Amino acid sequence: MSTELRTAPLDAVSLDPAVLRAELWDAVFAGDEYTATTLVQRALDDGHDPESVLIDVIAPVQAKVGEEWAANRMSIAQEHAATAINDRAVAALSMHPAARTAPERGRITVACVDGEWHALPARLLAEVLRLRGWRVDYLGAQVPVAHLVAHLHRTGPELVALSSSLATRLPTAHATITACQAAGVPVVAGGAAFGPGGRYARLLGADAWAADARRAADHIENVPIARPHPGHQQLDDLPHLDDQEYTMVTRTRPALVRAVMRGLDEAFPAIRSYSDVQRERTAEDLAHIVDFLATALYLDDADLFTDFIAWTASILTARGVPAHSLPPALDLLAGELKDFPRATRLLLCGAERIAAPRPVSFAPARNHP
Structure with a gap:
């Protein structure tokens, strides 16, 4: 090559x-x-x-x-x-x-969830829709919810096509879907973050889901999507959030990372020889683990977390970092979260997944930085 x-x-x-x-x-x-x-x-x-x-x-x-x-x-x-x-x-x-097509159909807004910087999938969809004669407002990456809703009120599109590749942005995606529907605009979700077959899109209340730009455009073109009825609340979708585990893990993320880094000096002695850059990368990996743990708590979905742990192990192995560095980190994190039963169960499942690896069911959309 x-x-x-x-x-x-x-x-x-x-x-x-x-x-x-x-x-x-x-x-x-x-x-x-x-x-x-x-x-x-x-x-x-x-x-x-x-x-x-x-x-x-x-x-x-x-x-x-x-x-x-x-x-x-x-x-x-x-x-x-x-x-x-x-x-x-x-x-x-x-x-x-x-590629120039006169807009003869209705208006569609295409946007990425706030915090989502992988904009190319949304850009591809925007261009496919334009080719098919839609008037498209492409808002790009990382669109804050308030600004997206203000745009909807100003322009009155027929629907929003919402894209996310990072699974950790799913709680924000949920808020975005709810806000768009409250403004009377239906949402078609797409991107790797929404899981195999779009299972998280359905869980979070999206009006439709599509696996790629072509199928999204086909669905928009051929399947009528009704205007949503405003008034539903996010907790109606996810009653398990009443236990506050997601909120507590999210709020204590920096402290959790610091505590595990301190504990790794004893639990994984090899880290003592790490350079400052290696320690910084380790802390970043721990932060991602906490983020995926929080998202799995939000969705009450163990597979999202265990698939991410298995994927992380494969990434570390490809970079010459021993995957056996992960179980000590998971154990330390479980110790910090011993009062949170759902979180500790997910961490145990993650450790078991490394011990008995199996194929990852989907690329868990941490993907590339």
Whole structure:
């Protein structure tokens, strides 16, 4: 796989999406923005369907970027550069004459949950909807709930397409869904955060869910979505939140991380030889563990936490860090949370998952930074 920038003129582009995917991947991996954007423009010049380029070419290339990062074959900097190039490829497509469609349908708002910075899935959906003739307000990454609702009142869209890739943003997604529906606007949820088959989208009260941009556009186009009835409360959806475990774990997150870091000096002696940078990375990993624990408490879903622990173990192994560093951390965290039965049960399940590994049922959307 070449990592040299290509500057020679490109020949005609194959209409086979697999061939175009491979060529785009080479350019993205090499950090060659010129070749990547030229490939997309040339494909449209040669008659490639714009929607197919978005869904069958750019989206799979971006998914591979995440896989390569997870396997430690791309650095964080390379992953960020690759994502930026894919975003530029989408922009190049949107400006091409073949992708210009007059808006003849209703208005749709596309936004990411507040705290969600993976904006490319939402951008892909926005462009697919535009290609199909919708008027689209694409609000991008990290949209605060209050600003989103103000936009809905001002513009009156037919629905909101809400995207999230980070499972830890699901409590915020719940608040966002509830606020949009209270404003009388239905919500179609999408993104890896909402779990296999969209199970968390249904749990959190979304009006619909779709696995990808094409299926989301198909659903919006073909399945009527009724305006919601305002008035339901979040606790109506998740009565287990009455026990306050989610709230307490969330509020004490910094203290929990500090306590476990102190305890690891005794429970996992190898950490004493860590550099300052390694200790900082360990603290970041602990913070992610607490975040996923809190989210699993919010949803009352053990699989979300145990899948994340198994995924974290695989990430550590790919980076040469022993996965047996995780059980001591989970034990220490359980000791800090001994008065919280649901939390301690989840931590025990996480430790058991490492001891008896099985395939992860889905990529638990911590994904790449």
